[in-house]
Amino acid sequence: MPKCRIGLGAQTEPLAFSFQARDSAWVRHRFSALILLLGVLLPSPAGAQIFSPEVKKVSENFICQCGCNHQLSGCGMLHCGSANPLRSEIDQKLQAGMAEEQIVDDFVTKYGGVILSAPTGEGFDLVAWTLPVVALLAGLLVLYRVVRVWTRRRPLPASTPSEPGGIPEEYRNRMEKELKDFD
Amino acid sequence: MQVFLTDVGQFTMLLAFGLSCYALVASLLAGKFGHRRLAATGERAAVAVTALVTVAVMSLWYQLVTSNFQLQYVASSSNQAMPWYYKVGALWGGQEGSLLFWCWILTLFSMVTVLVHRKRNPVLMPWVVGVVAMVTTFFLLVNNFVANPFDAIGVSQGGGAPVPWSPPDGQGLNPLLQYWAMVIHPPILYVGYVGFTIPFAFAIAALITRELDEEWIRTTRRWMMVPWLFLGTGILLGAMWAYVVLGWGGYWGWDPVENASLMPWLTGTAFLHSVIMQERKGMMKVWNMVLILATFLLCILGTFLTRSGIVSSVHSFAQSPIGPFFSTFLILMTALSLYFLFTRMEELKSENRLDSVVSRESSFLFNNLVLLATTFAVLWGTIFPILSEWVTNEKRTVGAPFFNQVNIPIGLFLLFLTGVGPLLAWRKTSLRSLRKNFTIPLAAGLGAGALFVAFGMRHFYSTVCLILCVFVLVTILAEFHRGARARRRQGQGYWQSLWILTFRNTRRHGGYIVHVAMVFLFVGFAGAGFDQEQQLAMVPGDKLEIGPYTLEMKEVESADNPNYSSAMARLQVWKEGQALSEVSPEQRLYKTSKQPTSEVALHRTLKEDLYVVFAGPDQDGSKFIIHAYIKPLVAWIWIGGAVFILGTVICLIPNQHERAAQKVPLKVEAKSYAKV
Structure with a gap:
């Protein structure tokens, strides 16, 4: 990218300039011209502002x-x-x-x-705020009921290898080992 | 050559559409009537579609790189001055190209699925290929007839037929997208989005064939984890882009496009947890099916929301009138999913039992509830402006204050569960076990909290978040330590034990590493509570003070190249009297689009980022305005991202015993081919 600096004895090219802190008054006089050029280069209709x-x-x-x-x-x-x-x-x-x-x-x-950056707390806007909370509470209620039902269920009777259709001993051992590893 | 390749692109896209239709029909008929040969032709057609779409993509890339501005798409998303890598990236910089790119990734996924599973899952595969072909056909339909990247610019003279015309230069890629992360962010994100089609296809295939045993869920879990990894990585790259390019100092703005990518990632996360319950205990079969279907549908919903222009987004470069097509497709896919879900409910019923409320099983249920609550809150906030306009006829905006207020407490609860879950035992956790596992992490969390408060930390959410981070991190480290110590007793070294432990059960320990990544991410988020900001109108030689830093303006220089003109402020950074480095924030004006952008300068440390923006000359043109921010702990977000990738990759590596099991194939009974 071609670059150049004014007042430092460097080469000059159109639309390329710089201003350095250590420069003399000669350069400082050109400071306004530099900002003006920047204004052309980077058009900013109102200029940048600082707000409190x-x-x-x-x-x-x-x-x-x-x-x-x-x-x-x-x-x-x-x-x-x-x-x-x-x-x-x-x-x-x-x-x-x-x-x-x-x-x-x-x-x-x-x-x-x-x-406004967020819905207000009035009218239909109120739905925006309340629905996620209502959904979470409803989810908790459902979860509470699910957990209650599931914890009341009796465990299934364990099948033994001798039962018809039961899991063969070889696979049972392998399953036990894998479950142990899994945990 | 350009004209020839344009025709090739057009033709291959059309041919791909025809073949995709064939793959769809042939596969569905093969599935229905159990016709092996027909299924094989469907699979071959799916592979041929991949080849054809690849040719179309290559052709479009050629047009972009050689600047064929006769094509509308090339003229609107590139120009001659752009470096070649941005021209390559322009493929996904606009609507038509990104849809073709999306379609290409989908066909690649389709081909890999066919090659990997055609022999392993002969019963499911015709249906899987059929469903993937359905999605591919939809995208090719849109690409061929609604948003065609090969459409030429035509100029009508004197009311006659339009004649081809080529502008001297293109409009160029949106300057905001001309950033290195933007070259890789969309492809990674798209792999995530598109990849969820495969588990969706397996789910629908399993529902249709009623083959709802362990096999399909085991297959689906891996297919779910890969896009989940890519989507997560894509989201983080997007955050990095927002942080560095948008110049407002933030990485997440709750923009609809960001929300659209977050939602399927959240439901995918819920699935990756609850699937453990199904694999281990045979529970939650319906729920897991719902999560897979919802994840895919959320991907399509997100695409519809962000590309139809129905919601306002910073990603407006990708809007066009394709909304009705996506909404119709979304409705069809939802109806299809619900139909098969409800008609197969009986087969999905499982004997759900809990031995105790205080158990690992319960923590998974809570974890799923919280993840779903977050997804709902994000979805609700994203679509509320549309609903509000329908109901009240008045526009509303839902911005960051809403999302933060609703999601921060939920997120903190989720972080808490991340620590608690792994400490609970399966089936039932005894009081003794609770005491043993929780004492040290709790003490560490509370001790850290006391220290934070003693050092003057007062931001409520950030303090709570950091306390929880300490708690969770200690629980995970304690888990690793316990495992390594047990192995050490067998004569192995500590680090060797950690290594063996991790790779003996990659899924479990990879998961823990992902949890560590989440801790790092939350540490980064907590830092936002302590942001500092300072602005000053300066001339060279002036100094700006912010926190412990001093910024001294050294010079302002300008530069020019064919793509943009720029002005750069060079500032020396001092910290407590010591010169650290030089930062050079920059302002650019892109010549073709006349759009100014800000190139932020950063001085990064693990503790904080010094974030400097050059805002340009002030109103009366006598000074330059510099905005400086201190952004504490942001680096931990990117570190968390790297750890997230590492953990997920470890999860994807088969366990030692899984590899051993693969070597000893179980004798399976031959299954009948057609089940429906």
Whole structure:
């Protein structure tokens, strides 16, 4: 891959440059030009942003709408057209003094329930939360009954090699040995 | 050559479809009427289908590598600038190619099954070949008539018939897929998915013929374990890809595609446990049959969910209108499974008895319940958005908070059972045995817990998880130690004893090693409770502090190649004043797709990963933004993956006594060929 560095006496090629910490003021003057070039190279309409931990916490309530299926706090897609504007909106609302619950309500009103990262505890959403628990409890109940029935059954009378149709001695010994190994 | 091979590909796919139809009909008729010769022609047709699909795959690979953009599929999933290995990987990078690839793996499985079992299982085989041919025919139908990878691009001029046209370059493979793990992840995952067709076919064959004795279940267990290994490995490779490529610092996002792969793996895990009950005690015959059928049906359901576009997924590159075909096939397969299951219920009934509630048998029952509960929770969360829209007419999203809240407690209980199960004796566990086996592991777990809390660990789930990990690990190590000590008394060395012990009963000890792998995985998951994150807008010379690390920006450089342009930040990593290494997170812009991607930089240790993302220039263009994360214990997930592969491979090696038994064939009575 062709590479080059500006201001270090290295070869130059279009769309390839670098900036180093040890460089002089001469290079530092070109720093803005370098970032501008990077802007061309890696187009980022809004530029990358840093958000506060409070924004991150509130954005955990929401799902990014870019299709990544991640929480808004976790969308790592570069220059995501959904995550950054939504995070900025949360930031603005927090700075305007809104509480987390108010922001959540506001977002649901504006974008619909699809913006939430998990079903709410109301209406049909409640089924989402309760059904797995109900299924597990029902499974436990069934298991309890099964275990009770199975433990009450009497063991079958053991067949002896002398019985007609019984397992021959040779195989019985082999079976015993294999069961022993198995355990 | 390209045109010729395109025609060859088209023709062989069509011919394969015809032969697969023949294999299906001939095998089913042979099974029904007990016609040996007809069955043999069905088997030969199945092998011929493998050869034909292989030719079609080779032909498509040739088109991809030589960039024949006249083909729609090649133009949409590759471009000239891509390295050859990504062009090879483009076979499974899009819908049509991945379906053909899926079909190819299925035919390979079909051929191996025919070659291995045609003499061993003469009664079952016509039905097995018939069922596999049914699935193959379905995939070839879709590949030939709905999603054909050999479709050419046609341009219609002035309302006339379309004429072939070739764009100067292709759109390229999705940049997110241009990562080494993505070249091997889909094939491994597909081997897992597709492989479950074989146990399914054996199950249906056993139900149809009513040959429900030990033989089919013994055959099925191995056929179940191989795809289970591949599916598990594929899932972990996918997690590795998500961790390194997606740039959000996570390895599992509960995406529908991830969930689709997890569900059959969970039911497969349940089967591999409960089958022991059937082999050893003749119990749970119906249940095991249900698990095999469910595992295959979940594979098809997952494929339907993720390829039909019915649920939103990050894997949207693989969506197309093939949903109705898959849903119809799923309904047919479910109906077929249920019909044979219910009509053969009498033959499947077994004398289930338990001597005691506190026994190994009970632990298997609990283990199955918990695995099924997890599967249900994952399935429910995945399909809830669809159900909610049907019922309330409003869209809903079910994301990570739901899955974590529901599945973490269940997962921890499962981890607990992993420790408890092997300590319980078959039939009945005495109080003395319980005391003897549990005292040390419990003391170790509780002692570790006290230490964790004393050192300031406060995250509830992570702490509980780590305590359980210690408990389970000690139980397994104690098992190995007890066995090795007993052998040592016979004059063997300790390590030699461990080696002999493991290979004397590979299934049991391989299973324990898989349990160790699960412990390592859970250790990795527990680390997520202690993640740290820091972001900073930097210029070269600036420093970012995160935990014990300092990142000093040295330089930012750019580069360019025909495939993408990139910018890379070079940062020196310091830890407590000591220079460790240099990390270089990168941002790329792929030229054809204009899609930016992030190349994460990692400084890995067993204790934690330092995960660095270069987010690019800030809003006013004066600084570069660096996101740094500390991800504790993540390395243990990948170590767990390696141990999982090792343990499963050991399980697949026949035991010493199994090998000996194979040398002394038992005299079996000749079975009548046709049973139906």
